[in-house]
Amino acid sequence: MVSEISRRSFLKVGAAASSLVLGLGADVLSAKEHSDAEFTPFVRISVDGTVTVIVRHFECGQGTATGLSTLVAEELNFPLAEIRMEFAPAAADVYGRNGFMATGGSGSMRDAYIHYRSAGAAAREMLISAAARSWQVSPENVNLNNGVLSSIGKSAPMGRFVVEATQFPVPAKPQLKSSEAFTQIGNPEIGRIDNKEKVTGAAKYAMDMHLDDQVTAVILRSPRFGGKLTSFDVANVVDNPDFLRAHALPNGDGVAVFAKSTWAAFQARDLIIAEWDFSKAENRSSDEMRADLLSAVNSDPEYHAKGSIAGTASALENATQIIEQEFYFPHLAHAPMEPLTCTLARTETGVILYDGCQTPSGAQAVLSRMLQLEPKQIKIETLFAGGSFGRRANTGADYHREVAMAFLLFGGETPVKLVWSREDDIKGGYYRPAVAHKVRMGLDGTGRIVGWDHRVSGRAIFKGSFLERRMVRDGIDLGSVEGITDTPYSIPGHYVGVTDERSPITVNWWRSVGHSHTAYVMESMMDMAAAAAGQDPVSYRLSYLMGDSPDQKRLASVLRLVAQKSDWDGQVPEGRSRGVAIHKSFHTYVAEVVEISGNANDGVKIERITCAVDCGVPVNPNVIEAQMEGGIGFGIGHIMRDEITFTNGEVDQFNFPDYEPLRINDIGAIDTFIVPSVEPPTGVGEPGTPPAGPALANAIAATGVRVSHLPMSTNGVEFV
């Protein structure tokens, strides 16, 4: 659903002496409560004509800075390429959603579509009004294009009317352009707004912060989750003049090691000897974890998430054919290219955090509690984030908590830059939890599904998180079942049961959250059903999407499109195999076809991928395509060969050599096709990921091997 301007909200203008600032006002009540946050400026126009869009989300590559700026650019008839963008300050009352300022759930464009366009449209109308009054013409006879106001025989740069424009009332309901009039929204020629600084090395990330008097802190953490520090010794740290000191963290989670430089901090930490109490730690190995999860999905579920267990059981008794399959998904790390880092410094009024900050509200809450400051005394300067995939947001705000402890341990005055190494990142938890599924599906004599018993077990992601109220219902964590219980397929006799697993290993949302495993299971099972029924996988799926609901129609339409674009009905080239998968996540519909050569034994090569996506109005087709390409790559790379495993509770992997990223030679071309749409725009950061793995699995299954335990590379599939 698109966010509309509520009746209690209104556009407001801020009249700085030299600029026109427009935004969507906070509602009346909160505006009164927060007198210094009278409006939420989304766009600022200066007397020199500079247009600055204030982006209320962080930018980790997903393209939100481009997207939100495009909305303003469109309504202001101003070229995106000339727009400047800056990140909004941390102010949840004005920039937050439900009082919380964060980025996630592929929701930025969905939330911003009307807000940012309204800000741009209001600015346009006010500038036009100012020019019309000055020229004594009707506003209808004034145009604003490319920063120039014009009327018959008159023209002036819009900056000249900025001050006068601020004297006009803000239009309560500015006239938004009709979609036929769009020149930038939907224009595939429009590129990203942050290209220049990112190709010259000028773009500034949190890792690039350097305050003159800063110290660098790294943390020596327990090698097992849940371990507590009992003692440590720095005696071995010699010949390291840049090492400053080390302190135990007050919560027992480790040792903060301080040095004058990053390298010195890493070197010092390597030589510190620490002792740990593992009595409450996770001490299991991966094999035991997997066995425990698989045992859970073969037992009575803790929660019933959908349907009737007895009803499905009796439907299965009458089935002609039963298909039974277990699935296992390992823990996965996000491993964004920029390891976690942030810098905390004292200011005259409180502190400032420099961070590629995904959850300003979360960081503020943690820092204000730990530093005993009011949230508004915590300023946050958001910098570019070098990827996230969910990692930079977590309820414990782990690295913000660490920087606060380190800051206090060093005296509470010296700026502290916290740096994670890649090893810290790979071993540091907040993983996509390991998950097991078991499905028992029954088909009748004609190959139609008569019952589907689906059991899931894994760590609940949302329980205890700041999203618990929204994402946990009757004890059922939606992170475990999303994509199953809400499947658009009309599945008769569909039962879903869930059992939560418990462990001190920290887990978190990972690009596409529950869909990262549920789509794999749903789409593998649909393929197995089609094969058992002797039917084509595309037409078999379509037969379960025949209803009139928008979900079924839109999912069917991306499936038809991908079938057409991949020449699904055509001859598969010699030595090639294809697999298809479709999935709805975050209100977006995606269908993908993966074409491979070879087979599991001799080696599989991913030759080409075709993708069709319906994300409502495609605001930035270029960004949408990029997110499909990236989402597919991210999903498929992990499914091919990545896993976090444990030996006696300790993570086995250490860095990229054994948590191997997708490489350039791993996949061929990805062709993305966008369904034209006038529906409100939805997100694209995550939805490309879920179908990629199962489409690959289905292509490999076409060569004779069904892979149901991941990653593929340790479960019988060779890649070349």
Next chain:
Amino acid sequence: MNFSITVNGIKKTVEADPETPVLWVLRDNLRLTGTKYGCGVASCGACTVYINGEPTRSCQVPIEDAEGATITTIEGARGRVAQSVQQAWEELSVVQCGYCQSGQIMSAISLLSRNPRPDEADINDYMWGNACRCATYQRIRAAVQRASEILES
């Protein structure tokens, strides 16, 4: 200890532990932060710079081994090839998070300097060591070929 290096055409003297990787000298001592830390084990290529003209993972070279060397970082990337690559990268909106892209671009400049008309296989072979977690790979392939076209025109 003090070391002398020439970075982007400017002679610098830096004081550092002899084992400090060039990466950290560039970033922490010289504040040239376009060169990125991604793994520290030569597995991602985000720290790629030219040392005496050779593309090098700067996380693996101790400053003592770079004494007297000429180093070029993304901030000092100049010339026709560099321009073509950066232009192509912008035209195709290759970047997403952008963190690995300094390294990608340094590698691409180096590839095109050696092989002005690389085909897909050449690009895959040469760029294999530059990881991109956003998976911008197909645009990297396309942009290298676009840069090659720009160079020829």
